[in-house]
Amino acid sequence: MxxxxxxxxxxxxxxxxxxxxxxxxxxxxxxxxxxxxxxxxxxxxxxxxxxxxxxxxxxxxxxxxxxxxxxxxxxHPEVNAAMAEQAGRISANTRYLEPKLVDYAERLIDTFPDELNRVVFTCTGSESNDLALRIARLVSGNEGVIVSSYAYHGTSAAVAAVSPNLGDAVKLSPSVRMVSLPGPEGVPEAQAADFFEAQIRAAIQDLKRRGIGVAALLFDSIFSSDGVWVDPLGFIAGGVNAVREAGGLIIADEVQPGFGRTGDHMWGFERHGIVPDLVTLGKPMGNGFPIGAVVGRKTPMELFGRTARYSNTFAGNTVGIATADAVLTILQRDHxxxxxxxxxxxxxxxxxxxxxxxxxxxxxxxxxxxxxxxxxxxxxxxxxxxxxxxxxxxxxxxxxxxxxxxxxxxxxxxxxxxxxxxxxxxxxxxxxxxxxxxxx
Amino acid sequence: MxxxxxxxxxxxxxxxxxxxxxxxxxxxxxxxxxxxxxxxxxxxxxxxxxxxxxxxxxxxxxxxxxxxxxxxxxxHPEVNAAMAEQAGRISANTRYLEPKLVDYAERLIDTFPDELNRVVFTCTGSESNDLALRIARLVSGNEGVIVSSYAYHGTSAAVAAVSPNLGDAVKLSPSVRMVSLPGPEGVPEAQAADFFEAQIRAAIQDLKRRGIGVAALLFDSIFSSDGVWVDPLGFIAGGVNAVREAGGLIIADEVQPGFGRTGDHMWGFERHGIVPDLVTLGKPMGNGFPIGAVVGRKTPMELFGRTARYSNTFAGNTVGIATADAVLTILQRDHxxxxxxxxxxxxxxxxxxxxxxxxxxxxxxxxxxxxxxxxxxxxxxxxxxxxxxxxxxxxxxxxxxxxxxxxxxxxxxxxxxxxxxxxxxxxxxxxxxxxxxxxx
Incomplete structure (x- = not known):
């Protein structure tokens, strides 16, 4: 189809x-x-x-x-009030010191496992995934990206090229590999983890044989565009390990499951008991204000940051930060x-x-x-x-x-x-x- | 260096x-x-x-x-009031009918030459340039992009790869060609147009010989990151024609010169007496609110839109539109x-x-x-x-x-x-x- x-x-x-x-x-x-x-x-x-x-x-x-x-x-009146108040005070960019940016970055990082302790802000989930791919490719030295069969990760050229959900009209990258999920294939839950890992290992093998190598496994932990395949818990862990062994990074696209959508955790990857290398944020972060982020482990974030310059004019501006800060406050305070x-x-x-x-x-x-x-x-x-x-x-x-x-x-x-x-x-x-x- | x-x-x-x-x-x-x-x-x-x-x-x-x-x-109090008022009313997305989106699109298009009569909204200038490249590559069937020697067009993977200003740490695309500008090379103004055109023709020739072809000439009409090279007026016209003859599209990056920065015109390309195929907007569009756009001729915009799906969650949301609308009103009303x-x-x-x-x-x-x-x-x-x-x-x-x-x-x-x-x-x-x- x-x-x-x-x-x-x-x-x-x-x-x-x-x-x-x-x-x-x-x-x-x-x-x-x-x-x-x-x-x-x-x-x-x-x-x-x-x-x-x-x-x-x-x-x-x-x-x-x-x-x-x-x-x-x-x-939401309280979110909007925070946005309006900040807009009347200052909207600084990240090349100037401004305390709210740091306050919010600290609060955001606190919601993640300890290993994930660095953040770079963006304006959209697409920008987050695009940046995460840039980091993964630079850090791994590889180009290949593994995604699920009907994955959708965003609109930029690089991200659309690893989004099979966009259909035939949007050309896929020669370095992307799609893996089937156990759920839609009717695989029994007891075999789901093995099935997924086998798919991943085959994709890695193919990428290696072509000299492309694996830069990243990029996935939305609830596989929303594949049809919402949330179980069994932990079924992705073996595939995650296989990608790491091959030198690739693990990117959890939390644009859909993140910020508490799954109820049991703040971040969808936590349900599967894994800790990714990079996590991408978007949609609900500012309750509508265009803001996203890449949260990651220190090593890849530092390696990228020391070599490549990344400057995003609007990202991390104080109005977006104040808005996202209000969202986080309400998420936590109002349970x-x-x-x-x-x-x-x-x-x-x-x-x-x-x-x-x-x-x-x-x-x-x-x-x-x-x-x-x-x-x-x-x-x-x-x-x-x-x-x-x-x-x-x-x-x-x-x-x-x-x-x-x-x-x-x-x-x-x-x-x-x-x-x-x-x-x-x-x-x-x-x-x-x-x-x-x-x-x- | x-x-x-x-x-x-x-x-x-x-x-x-x-x-x-x-x-x-x-x-x-x-x-x-x-x-x-x-x-x-x-x-x-x-x-x-x-x-x-x-x-x-x-x-x-x-x-x-x-x-x-x-x-x-x-x-700006009036811009902020428009933003806050709209945020309290509705922030609709573009998959729902909402009249303000259309009102603003019409007003924005009215500031362009008649040939440029379609708009797609984005959240940042980088997203605008990324989308413009996607359109140019799909419409032309070619991959090559010509930019100036120290061009900077943004942060996405595809755009960073055609931004030599980012330096050695960010790999350039194999399909990008840089052309020298007459000004920094010390070329007399009388020979500037011929110099620029010769550079462009050589780049096209090289792209063709390698089977890459030319998808686009992407330029900021004041060449800000090359050092602000604004004169002589019209020096780019011959190069523009050469790209068109070779099947490429002309993309004017108006993130820096647009929205009246040059004083004499709303859009920087107008100073040079040309009409591009695609125009990319960003920075001042919302006076700080993250909003951008691609404005273009009907034919390439329709060809892209009919084949590829492009959906940008935050782009064109009513709060950004109301903010940009206030900016445009003030730009025009306050001269x-x-x-x-x-x-x-x-x-x-x-x-x-x-x-x-x-x-x-x-x-x-x-x-x-x-x-x-x-x-x-x-x-x-x-x-x-x-x-x-x-x-x-x-x-x-x-x-x-x-x-x-x-x-x-x-x-x-x-x-x-x-x-x-x-x-x-x-x-x-x-x-x-x-x-x-x-x-x-």
Whole structure:
């Protein structure tokens, strides 16, 4: 299947649009590059956000169970106040001494295992992964990168070239190797670790035979774009060791699982009991303010820093730092991880009950508040599963609930609400999903 | 000369530091990656900014004649109010309809020649150049990129690989070719266009012979990192035509000259009477908020957009858009370009008078409020010029005025004040520079 187009998207002519939205889309199309995609058969149109909710111009509320950037909810007043206060005081760059940058760097590092004790700031998760690849390639002296079959790591040229999820239209690097995951291949959990390690060792062998060598294993520990494959815990450890033996670095892409999304830990890699060499941060770090980071072990970070100059104009500016600092304070003070864990469990229980009552749920996987829910009727062909998943997503959108799809066949629902969601939101979501399954 | 280290930097042990700064640096070094550099022999330490001024913890004011990100001045209250107001309302992403994104895209496009009528947003100038290279390579089917000898275009892997300014520690791409500029080579103005075109044609020929082909000429129209080479007007036109004939695209990197820095035009390429295929924006676009863009002709933008998926989580978010919209409003309403032109002329006149009175100024080049001022005594060796430039920069820092160095030999002062500067600031700057020249 070609994955160059996202299936959950607006296609001109597919549905009749209200005049207001049709006109706005026409204006969009005449000024924005055509790389922009709108989600849903009938695009959504929002003018206000608050907490778990987004509002259209008519005041209709949509429950957001999809956006993992505003982890603390849309328009968080305390985060915004910190941003505005700092913007009125100073926005220094990192070539000047400014104490807030250092204060926050120390606080951030404190959330990591001791070995991970250096940070470089960026503006986006793509920049974080791009920088991590630069570091890994310089430090290892190798070029090869190992990723999962449907990995997506970002938009820069170097990162897009190791993101098979972008499909045929974006050329892969000759030095990237994809490894299958045990879950989607139906490998039993007891054999998952061996399966993964064997895949990694074969990729390393191939990279070595071609003189490319392995620079890094780059992975998102919940494998979100592969369809959310979070278990069994520790299944990646043997593969990690194999890459290290071959001189490669381990890069944990925490753009999706990081900052408490999994509920049980601040960082997704901790679930697997490993400590990476480099960790990349993005999305929820500033609850929407463009800020990311690479956190790493001292040795590779120093080796890179002493040789290559890396200066990122906006990254580490004091406004972004103050915003991220407020996010971290709230995450810790308001026990957001515990909430993510509790609400994740409530949602999982509800989905399991729903799977008993309704046909159409083939599997449920989650870590905290990141869910992959496989849709489709057993015995039917996978194309029908994809169609049904798309129908569920669009029926829920009509019903005022936002989610989307993921996975190799795009037949899994991708569900990742802001981490502040409460029982009432989980219950609203489950009721909407039950209606959508019945209608799809 | 190796250019991997910026000459105007703090070197541990070179000067004795006050306890407060020494402690802050020690804390920085133990948490930040060592790729971070501090400017000046004695680093500056700022905790407040306002308009043209930055303030240290003791309340001492420093006149900012260096930072081209806060073009409207530090902590502009109207820009910040727009940002805060929008952050309290909604920060939508580009997969949802939201009218402000379209409104701003239309306003931005209106500032360009008619042929440039599509925009894709990014978060940084590096992301803009990275995306422009992806587009040029996909559209041309070629890989080669032509840049100037000391070009700097950003930090991503793909962009750093075409940025010779980063020095030996950052490997250049096998498909990049550097061309000398007529100015630094001492070519008379009457022969500048032919010289540049011949360089470009030779680079194209070499790229073709190796089967690489030319994807793009990527240039900053004021060649800031080469030492600010702004004249003669139109000298790049023949080279531009040669690249087009060979199937390459023209990418104007407007991160430095754009948004009115040159005073005479909104965009630096306009000074040379050409219309590029792609234009990349960054630094001053949001007066400090991380936002950038690629503006381009319809055909390449559509061709890229139809095939490759490009989704940038933070880019085009409504808070960044509202901030950039306020910047554009103020630029136009407050006649900031006219001010840049007038103050640029005042500064130029002052520098020319200073050059008559004081030895040590070998040349003055500017477009609006971007200046390169060559320092050094005629007849002395270039190493002494570099040392003198560094002394001037650091003497002015001691005197409370911020600038830095640029150019192949780093012997030119890089002077680029916020565009709101007034006559009093220009006069303060000139007086400080005269003192620094006498002392250096």
């Amino acid at each position: 070609s994955k160059d187009l996202m299936p959950n998207r607006y296609t001109p002519g597919e549905v009749a649009l209200p005049k207001r939205e049709a006109e706005l889309i026409a204006r969009r199309d005449s000024v924005l590059g055509s790389s922009y995609r709108l989600q849903y058969r009938q695009p959504v149109h929002f003018v206000r956000g608050e907490g778990m909710w987004l509002y259209d111009p008519d005041g209709r509320a949509y429950l957001d169970f999809y956006n993992n950037v505003p982890s603390l909810g849309h328009c 957001i991880l515990q909430n993510a864990l509790a609400m994740g469990q409530r949602l999982r229980n509800g989905l399991e009950e729903l799977a008993h009552r309704s046909p159409g749920i083939r599997g449920i996987r989650n870590a905290g508040l990141f869910f992959g829910v496989d849709i489709g009727l057993a015995g039917e062909p996978p194309a029908s599963w994809r169609a049904m998943a798309l129908n569920v997503v669009n029926a829920m959108r009509e019903d005022g609930v936002l989610i989307s799809t993921t996975g190799a066949n795009e037949d899994s629902l991708k569900v990742r609400p802001p981490l502040i969601c409460q029982a009432e939101h989980v219950d609203l979501f489950l009721a909407s999903m039950e209606r959508a399954l019945l209608a799809s | 190796s250019k991997d280290l910026m000459p105007n930097r703090y070197t541990p042990g070179e000067v004795a530091l006050p306890k407060r700064e020494a402690e802050l640096i020690a804390r920085r070094d133990s948490v930040l990656g060592s790729s971070y550099r501090l400017q000046y022999r004695q680093p500056v330490h700022f905790v407040r900014g306002e308009g043209m001024w930055l303030y240290d913890p003791d309340g001492r004011a420093y006149l900012d004649f260096y930072n081209n990100v806060p073009s409207l001045g530090h902590c 900031i370009l006219q001010n840049a032109l007038a103050m640029g002329q005042r500064l130029r006149n002052g520098l020319e008078e200073l050059a008559h009175r004081s030895p040590g100024i070998r040349g003055i080049r500017n477009a609006g409020l971007f200046f390169g001022v060559d320092i050094g005594l005629a007849g002395e060796p270039p190493a002494s010029w570099r040392a003198m430039a560094l002394n001037v920069v650091n003497a002015m820092r001691e005197d409370g005025v911020l600038i830095s160095t640029t150019g192949a030999n780093e012997d030119s002062l890089k002077v680029r004040p916020p565009l709101i500067c007034q006559a009093e600031h220009v006069d303060l700057f000139l007086a400080s520079m005269e003192r620094a020249l006498l002392a250096s």
